[in-house]
Amino acid sequence: MSEHPRLRLDGVRQTFPVRDSRGRPGPPLTALDDVNLDVGASEFLTLVGPSGCGKSTLLDLLGGLARPTGGRILLDGRPVEGPGLDRGLVFQQYALLPWRTALDNVAFGLEAKGLPRRLRAARAREYLALVGLEGFADRYPHELSGGMRQRVAIARSLAFDPEVLLMDEPFAALDAQTRESLQDELRAIWLRTGKTVLFITHGIDEAVYLGQRVAVMTSRPGRIKSVIDVDLDRDASRDPRSDPAFARYRNRVWQELHDEVALARRSEFAPVPSEADRG
Amino acid sequence: MADTLTRTPAPTVPTDDPTAHGTARPLLAVGWLWFTRSAAILAFLLLWETAPRVGLVDRVFLPPLSEVLVATADLAVGGQLWAHVSASLSRALAGFVVAVAVAVPLGLLIAWYRPVSDLLLPLLELFRNTAALALLPVFVLILGIGEASKVALVVFACTFPILLSTVTGVRTVDPLLVKAAVSLGFGPLALFRKVVLPAAVPSVFTGIRMAGAASILVLVAAEMVGAQSGLGYLINSSQLNFQIHDMYAGILSIALLGVTLNGALVALERRWSRWRTTPG
Numbered sequence: 121m122s123e124h125p126r127l128r129l130d131g132v133r134q135t136f137p138v139r140d141s142r143g144r145p146g147p148p149l150t151a152l153d154d155v156n157l158d159v160g161a162s163e164f165l166t167l168v169g170p171s172g173c174g175k176s177t178l179l180d181l182l183g184g185l186a187r188p189t190g191g192r193i194l195l196d197g198r199p200v201e202g203p204g205l206d207r208g209l210v211f212q213q214y215a216l217l218p219w220r221t222a223l224d225n226v227a228f229g230l231e232a233k234g235l236p237r238r239l240r241a242a243r244a245r246e247y248l249a250l251v252g253l254e255g256f257a258d259r260y261p262h263e264l265s266g267g268m269r270q271r272v273a274i275a276r277s278l279a280f281d282p283e284v285l286l287m288d289e290p291f292a293a294l295d296a297q298t299r300e301s302l303q304d305e306l307r308a309i310w311l312r313t314g315k316t317v318l319f320i321t322h323g324i325d326e327a328v329y330l331g332q333r334v335a336v337m338t339s340r341p342g343r344i345k346s347v348i349d350v351d352l353d354r355d356a357s358r359d360p361r362s363d364p365a366f367a368r369y370r371n372r373v374w375q376e377l378h379d380e381v382a383l384a385r386r387s388e389f390a391p392v393p394s395e396a397d398r399g
Numbered sequence: 400m401a402d403t404l405t406r407t408p409a410p411t412v413p414t415d416d417p418t419a420h421g422t423a424r425p426l427l428a429v430g431w432l433w434f435t436r437s438a439a440i441l442a443f444l445l446l447w448e449t450a451p452r453v454g455l456v457d458r459v460f461l462p463p464l465s466e467v468l469v470a471t472a473d474l475a476v477g478g479q480l481w482a483h484v485s486a487s488l489s490r491a492l493a494g495f496v497v498a499v500a501v502a503v504p505l506g507l508l509i510a511w512y513r514p515v516s517d518l519l520l521p522l523l524e525l526f527r528n529t530a531a532l533a534l535l536p537v538f539v540l541i542l543g544i545g546e547a548s549k550v551a552l553v554v555f556a557c558t559f560p561i562l563l564s565t566v567t568g569v570r571t572v573d574p575l576l577v578k579a580a581v582s583l584g585f586g587p588l589a590l591f592r593k594v595v596l597p598a599a600v601p602s603v604f605t606g607i608r609m610a611g612a613a614s615i616l617v618l619v620a621a622e623m624v625g626a627q628s629g630l631g632y633l634i635n636s637s638q639l640n641f642q643i644h645d646m647y648a649g650i651l652s653i654a655l656l657g658v659t660l661n662g663a664l665v666a667l668e669r670r671w672s673r674w675r676t677t678p679g
């Protein structure tokens with residue numbers, strides 16, 4: 121990897137203050153501990169880990185929504201100081217403004233960018249078309265299916281042209297068929313736009329199918345346990361998911377993850393000080 | 400009050416359901432819907448008409464509906480009815496508008512600054528649960544028996560529902576929406592204008608609707624105590640002068656006024672929160 125990866129996590133550590141049931145401060149909870157990871161320009165990296173290992177915490181840090189307790193996060197060699205339009209976030213629960221139409225939701229990020237109104241509408245239309253929703257510009261979120269809502273959210277994050285797309289389990293709430301078609305579309309969009317994508321998931325299949333590399337996290341406190349290069353023959357006309365190589369990668373990721381999931385499960389039942397679990 | 404009557408059948412209101420727009424309901428179903436909705440009211444009116452006639456109740460104290468309607472028409476033709484309605488309406492609207500103009504911005508301010516709301520909310524909760532009418536003597540003492548005390552009472556009664564539901568609206572904004580907006584780099588002011596404010600609109604309107612009902616409620620009571628005009632005065636003075644027909648005419652007018660006001664506010668609310676998914 122070159123001297124300046126697009127995204128570099130360097131010894132990132134995040135702790136949260138913890139209060140017990142009587143409100144007295146206890147020892148802080150370490151969500152992330154010494155996370156090191158580089159993501160190259162135009163790379164598609166997937167990040168898997170057991171639930172509660174700090175994936176969303178990591179995404180908050182990358183998005184500039186919180187500052188790490190320790191370590192550095194560098195974007196193109198510069199430290200991340202706060203939120204910015206060089207990164208686009210996509211959340212599992214879509215986060216669309218319910219009082220805005222699909223078109224106006226996509227335009228929302230363009231308002232942040234300060235684009236004049238006329239350009240906004242044109243650009244928003246273009247990106248709605250990119251995710252296959254040109255006919256739904258005037259629909260409100262509650263008139264759209266879950267898959268369509270997530271398409272709108274993806275269009276919103278792409279429209280302001282960020283360098284990096286940060287996605288937190290974006291397809292976890294969708295049914296299997298919708299998820300697969302959105303995975304294919306995301307891949308196609310990624311190939312077309314050349315964005316850097318960091319895609320968080322707890323699905324092994326999804327991680328292997330989408331990622332050029334799969335980073336596996338340990339249970340809490342989260343660390344990068346290993347990074348697996350995925351090299352699937354994607355030019356073939358058949359579905360790479362039926363490739364025997366896919367099964368091998370799948371199995372390797374599963375092996376890496378297996379112990380961590382067991383660990384995470386055990387600590388879930390262990391008496392831990394009460395903490396605000398955001399799920 | 401009246402809002403429960405108009406809101407209960409919400410799931411069957413076709414405009415609430417975006418998928419129902421194109422499909423025309425069969426005429427029979429529409430007829431049946433109207434019948435079920437008006438059946439209870441019709442039965443009640445019928446009972447009102449017949450009960451005094453067959454001697455179930457003393458027709459001196461409860462005249463048949465048709466006679467009340469005649470008396471109402473007489474009052475309307477004579478111009479007295481409109482004088483009373485407009486007196487009540489202008490007091491109610493004046494108080495209501497002042498309350499909206501004060502309570503909405505104040506509620507936004509209180510909710511936006513967390514320490515302020517922590518400080519003031521218990522007090523506001525106390526005020527809201529103080530029956531406004533209990534304060535009528537105080538208002539009369541301070542402001543006299545004239546218009547000012549009545550309008551002030553309406554302002555008081557309307558302010559707290561609006562204030563508290565505005566605060567609730569701001570406080571219950573989906574944190575994920577705030578997070579998404581912050582991640583886009585919006586500052587606090589833009590965040591407030593583009594996310595918090597629109598998200599709070601439905602809740603604000605709920606408060607406004609409650610205030611509308613409250614405004615008429617307290618006003619009529621205030622007019623019964625000390626006034627020379629207004630529907631409350633009409634009802635009370637007719638009763639004292641044993642003009643029972645006029646008394647019922649006043650009651651009927653108040654009911655219609657309340658339903659109309661509520662209907663107008665519900666329509667306004669629909670317009671402003673069309674994006675909302677149908678509840679339930």
Ligand SMILES: Nc1ncnc2c1ncn2[C@@H]1O[C@H](COP(=O)(O)OP(=O)(O)O)[C@@H](O)[C@H]1O
Pocket residue numbers: 136137149151169170171172173174175176177178340395396397398399
């Ligand atoms: N703001 C916070 N305050 C306290 N604890 C938190 C906070 N955010 C996350 N945590 C804790 O940090 C851990 C990691 O959470 P999260 O990043 O959401 O996990 P994941 O997304 O991998 O499921 C969890 O144990 C969670 O309870």
Ligand SMILES: [Mg+2]
Pocket residue numbers: 175176288399
């Ligand atoms: Mg998470």
